[in-house]
Amino acid sequence: MAEWVAAADLTRCPPGNMLGVEVEGHPILLANVDGDVYAVEDRCSHEDYPLSDGELEGTEVECIYHGARFDVCSGRATCLPAIRPVKTYEVDVRDGTIYVRLGD
Amino acid sequence: MPQNEVIEGLGLDEYKYGFVDEEQHVFRTRPGLDEEIVRQISAQKEEPEWMLEFRLKALKIYESKPMPTWGGDLSELEDTLDQIYFYVRPSERMGTSWDEVPENIKRTYERLGIPEAEQKVLAGLGAQYESEMVYHSLKEEWEAQGVIFDSIEDGLRKHPELFRKYFATVVPPGDNKFAALNSAVWSGGSFVYIPPGVELDTPLQAYFRVNQERMGQFERTLIIADENSRAHYIEGCTAPVYSTESFHSGVIEIVVLPGAHFRYTTIQNWSNNMYNLVTQRALVHRGAAMEWLDGNLGSKLTMKYPSCYLVGEGAHGSILSIAYAGDGQHQDTGGKVVHAAPNTSSTIVSKSISKGHGRSSYRGLCKVYEGAVNSRSNVECDALLINETSRTDTYPYIEIEEKRASVGHEATVSKVGDEQLFYLMSRGMSEEEAMALIVRGFIEPIAKELPLEYAVELNKLIELEMEGSVG
Amino acid sequence: MTEASVIETSAPAEGVTETLNREAVERAAAQEPTWLAERRAHAWDVYERTPLPSTKLEEWRYTDVRRLLDLDALTPAPRPEAGTGEALLEGLDGLPAGLRAVMAEDREAAGHVAIVDGCVRHVDLSDELARQGIVLTSLARAVQLHPELLEEHLATHAVPPEEGKFQALNAALWADGVFLYVPAGASLDLPVRVSRWLSGGGLAVFSRTLIVAEAGARVSFVDEIVSDDLDAQSLESSVVEVIARDGAQVQYVSLQRLGHRAFYQAAQRTLAGRDATLDTLNVSLGASVARVDLNARLLGPGANSDMLGLYFGDGDQHFDHNTSQDHEAPNAHSDLLYKGALDGHAHAVFRGIIRVHEGAQGTDAYQTNRNLILSEHARADSLPNLEIEADDVRCSHGATVGQLDQETLFYLMSRGIPQQPAERLVVMGFLGEVLSRLPLGGVVDKVTRAIEVKLRHG
Known part of the structure; x- marks a missing residue:
């Protein structure tokens, strides 16, 4: 089972905000939805652009490049031109630090 | 005011009341595009708030995206976009006079046999x-x-x-x-x-x-x-x-x-x-x-x-x-x-x-x-x-x-x-007729999927277009 | 503030590293004639101001060099020692065993060249051919012996540095390469064979090939590159310039069998004069990443180019073939056929374009790309393009991506052939079409064997 890895200080990703980080070579998008932090792959499933360049609205991140949207909780694509989901990661917040589990 | 000019400029009395709805408030935005104009459009249409927000956000996206560099030549489009009216109420948009319609387009209508009323539309x-x-x-x-x-x-x-x-x-x-x-x-x-x-x-x-x-x-x-x-x-x-x-x-x-x-x-x-x-x-x-x-x-x-x-x-x-x-x-x-x-x-x-x-x-x-x-x-x-x-x-x-x-x-x-052309011409067709026939044959697999009236018009149009294509 | 100081204070240009820099270019040019030193310096200027290709560029859309290549980790391979002119003809014994094994199969040849990490280590050409005025030598030596020919043709009208980032880098830093000159009317019955070896990881190898066939000359050239699997990434950069004057007949074959972790980058351009025939075959089997740019220019009326390609990818191999057929004269003919099979997680990109320029009436140009996907995770992208600016032309292209022909497979199995060998037969039959169109001695066997090895391991 993969280890928990520190991704960022919670202060860098306050509620309603997102943050793109690189964790052990994986681009990861952290999104703070009303105090709950979610993590998905920071790469749009449409043309691979970073989602962290876009905007967070509620639970949805919108890719700035072609308008595709994803639910940050489930990774599901909610608007064309994206069809496929983005990968999600487990998140834990302890002592003001956001940890993610990279999986196998 | 444009409205009056339009009516006077027409010189076609039978259309004077045909297209200008006197009860409709004439409205068009000034040329160019900014947030104010988007607000005006939304207000004119008495839209719900979410649609106004949608439009305003879209305007920001439009402004942030560069002109595409692929496809066709869009280099002169930027100038065009500065000058156009982004919203004109339909009644206003129809305010063109028949005289202003280019001759070649009028001729095409006639050749296609389109009824007069439809021509105006x-x-x-x-x-x-x-x-x-x-x-x-x-x-x-x-x-x-x-x-x-x-x-x-x-x-x-x-x-x-x-x-x-x-x-x-x-x-x-x-x-x-x-x-x-x-x-x-x-x-x-x-x-x-x-x-x-x-x-x-x-x-x-x-x-x-x-x-x-x-x-x-x-x-x-x-x-x-x-x-x-x-x-x-x-x-x-x-x-x-x-x-x-x-x-x-x-x-x-x-x-x-x-x-x-x-x-x-x-x-x-x-x-x-x-x-x-x-x-x-x-x-x-x-x-x-x-x-x-x-x-x-x-x-x-x-x-x-x-x-x-x-x-x-x-x-x-x-x-x-x-x-x-x-x-x-x-x-x-x-x-x-x-x-x-x-x-x-x-x-x-x-x-x-x-x-x-x-x-x-x-x-x-x-x-x-x-x-x-x-x-x-x-x-x-x-x-x-x-x-x-x-x-x-x-x-x-x-x-x-x-x-x-x-x-x-x-x-x-x-x-x-050339062989196709010579063959058809040897059967008494003019070169232009032969060309039109070949072009019609070329698009036939798609034209046959069209509703009949469209297919007929398309064929006529191709004949017109092939005029002057040879020699 | 002067312009120069502005440049100095700005951020370093992309792709300039601890070892790939202007000093390296100056060292390379130190003992060279002025024209060549200037040419290198100019190429470096072009390199510095050309950004590293990104996937936002149409031609690099599917090959992310920024992710796939780490220039900072590379050191240019050592250059040939100055004055090695006569020491070239070293015995084959000193060559790496892997290279000797490759060469052992190539006895039938008009001449041989052996190259290790971009430096020519051995050249032979029969006396009889030399007497006809045919020249086969290392590029470093040709600079001394045939300066006029090199000054005219090297990185000028075939592959100038302005063609792109890698082309500029190669023109600035090339260490050595092959020069073949065939005078008017001369004819070689057997191919010239070049065998290259890449010895290890962490290297950047820059090598060039220049082939000039004068009017009515006839020659074929087989260029093979091989290595073991590497412990770290190496860049093998190859620029190939082939010039066929009026009525000349040239066949150029490239056979790439590099090992894992090699990044192979090749820029090839062929210039075909009036009634010349200039055929090419690119076989890509090895390397982790292989990017091949081939541009065939048909410059004289009646010129003819057959362009063949074959690739077989497995593991995580990434192949990107980018071809163009430029019809710049009337009544020329070109026919491209690239076929590939993809296993494992392999990804192949084919982008080809036929350009029929204004006035190139009577053009016949064809382009076909066919891909076979053998595994769940393989991927093929195909972009066959046409740009036609003349009306009296016959042009067509076709592309397919699909799986093994099931009917043939069932037929073979119904005749008692087990599934795996039957699949191998179908794949070989599919790819064999390419080889059968340019059956140079030895190449067909070598490629067939290499593919069979891959199929067994797959």
């Missing part, structure tokens, strides 16, 4: 009242079945929930610069809903609806074909549409729910000062089928790639397209099919003709995602060149991630063969 001079009766009787029949066929404005007003559920989910403002522009300033277009299981034999024709809100510069159409329904929508016409406006940027969104079958036919023949940049896309669910039949004639530059996103198992997409690029025109058209579910199938057939210094380009995408097993796609592009100076290009993108898929693309380029 095409030239942007009036609405076609005769068709209203036909439309009304059909409309009653449709309403009895629960079909909604309204202007897009009425759709938003009368069916807010249905509208909001699907609007901009197929083409989001961020998709491309012109989708963003349309999202900011859209006006006119259709809202269509076909209830589950309803099958319509008579095509829904936007043509019938001209009196409500003429197809605008930034028309927006949203169509939802509910489960197991079947319908055909037709818009546009083969005769040249004259407009003083030089920019048209539409967005057409179609949602084809499971088991439904929808066909969208559009033939557009813009006058050759027009930039025609359209995003039209269908989301096709399980067991559903979408067919685009797309004809592009005229315009200065058309960039238009009807798309089918096949997201449900067994979905089918088909795109048939004809492009005709006359002297000085560039048709950059094609189609996109995206296979994202098993057992999906698609076909694209594209035929283009380039004449004089005309240029037609096919640009297409066929994408098969991993997991879309047993998907099949076939693309055929044929280009016909009439003159030495004519040009054609083919730019397909084929992206295949799935082993159990079968994808083929073929394109050919040819010119009208």
Whole structure:
């Protein structure tokens, strides 16, 4: 089972905000939805652009490049031109630090 | 005031009251585009707050996106965009005088045998009242079945929930610069809903609806074909549409729910000062089928790639397209099919003709995602060149991630063969007649799919276009 | 502030590293004639001001060099020692065993060249051919012996540095390469064989090939590159310039069998004069990443180019073939056929364009790309393009992506052939079509064997 890895200080990703980080070579998008932090792959499933360049609205991140949207909780694509989901990661917040589990 | 000038300038008394609705408040925005203008448009339409916000956000996206550097030459478009009126109420837009309509367009109408009243409609001079009766009787029949066929404005007003559920989910403002522009300033277009299981034999024709809100510069159409329904929508016409406006940027969104079958036919023949940049896309669910039949004639530059996103198992997409690029025109058209579910199938057939210094380009995408097993796609592009100076290009993108898929693309380029011409001329035809016959034969596989009146007009139009093409 | 100081204070140009820099170019040019030193310096200027290709560029859309290549980790391979002119003809014994094994199969040849890490270590050509005026030598030596020919043709009208980032880098830093000159009317019955070896990881190898066939000359050239699997990434950069004058007949074959972690980058251009025939075959089997740019220019009326390609990818191999057929004269003919099979997680990109320029009436141009996907995770992208600016032409292209022909497979199995060998037969039958169109001695066998090895391991 993969280890928990520190991704960022919670202060860098306050509620309603997102943050793109690189964790052990994986681009990861952290999104703070009303105090709950979610993590998905920071790469749009449409043309691979970073989602962290876009905007967070509620639970949805919108890719700035072609308008595709994803639910940050489930990774599901909610608007064309994206069809496929983005990968999600487990998140834990302890002592003001956001940890993610990279999986196998 | 423009209103008075228009009426006086017409000199055609019988139309004086025919097209200016005295009770309607005449309104148009000043040239150019900014937040204030977007607010004005939304206020004019008395829209809900969410739509205003949607428009304003789209404006920001439009402003942040660079002009595309691919496709056609858009280098002069920036200047055009500074000068155009982004919103003109329909009554105002019709304020052109018959005298201003270019001679060649008038001649074409006559040669095509288009009735006078219809000529005025095409030239942007009036609405076609005769068709209203036909439309009304059909409309009653449709309403009895629960079909909604309204202007897009009425759709938003009368069916807010249905509208909001699907609007901009197929083409989001961020998709491309012109989708963003349309999202900011859209006006006119259709809202269509076909209830589950309803099958319509008579095509829904936007043509019938001209009196409500003429197809605008930034028309927006949203169509939802509910489960197991079947319908055909037709818009546009083969005769040249004259407009003083030089920019048209539409967005057409179609949602084809499971088991439904929808066909969208559009033939557009813009006058050759027009930039025609359209995003039209269908989301096709399980067991559903979408067919685009797309004809592009005229315009200065058309960039238009009807798309089918096949997201449900067994979905089918088909795109048939004809492009005709006359002297000085560039048709950059094609189609996109995206296979994202098993057992999906698609076909694209594209035929283009380039004449004089005309240029037609096919640009297409066929994408098969991993997991879309047993998907099949076939693309055929044929280009016909009439003159030495004519040009054609083919730019397909084929992206295949799935082993159990079968994808083929073929394109050919040819010119009208001397042998064919000599043979036909030896049978007593003039060279121009022979040329027209060969061109008609070339597009026949697609023309035969058109409604009869369109096919007849298209044929006549080709005859006209082939005049002066030889020698 | 002067312009120069502005440049100095700005951020370093992309792709300039601890070892790939202007000093390296100056060292390379130290003992060279002025024209060549200037040419290198100019190429470096072009390199510095050309950004590293990104996937936002159409031609690099599917090959992310920024992710796939780490220039900072590379050191240019040592250059040939100055004055090695006569020491070239070293015995084959000193060569790496892997290279000797490759060469052992190539006895039938008009001449041989052996190259290790871009430096020529051995050249032989029969006396009889030399007497006809045929020249086969290292590029470093040709600079001294044939300066006029090199000054005219090297990195000028075939592959100038302005063609792109890698082309500029190669023109600035090339260490050595092959020069073949065939005078008017001379004819070689057997191929010239070049065998290259890449010895290890962490290297950047820049090598060039210049082939000039004068009017009516006839020659074929087989260029093979091989290595073991590497412990770290190496860049093998190859620029190939082939010039066929009026009526000349040239066949150029490239056979790439590099090992894992090699990044192979090749830029090839062929210039075909009036009634010349200039055929090419590119076989890509090895390397982790292989990017091949081939541009065939048909410059004289009646010129003819057959362009063949074959690739077989497995593991995580990434192949990107980018071809163009430029018809710049009337009545020329070109026919391209690239076929590939993809196993494992391999990804192949084919982008090809036929350009029929204004006035190139009577053009016949064809382009076909066919892909076979053998595994769940393989991927093929195909972009066959046409740009036609003349009307009296016959042009067509076709592309397919699909799986093994099931009917043939069932037929073979119904005749008692087990599934795996039957699949191998179908794949070989599919790819064999390419080889059968340019059956140079030895190449067909070598490629067939290499593919069979891959199929067994797959």
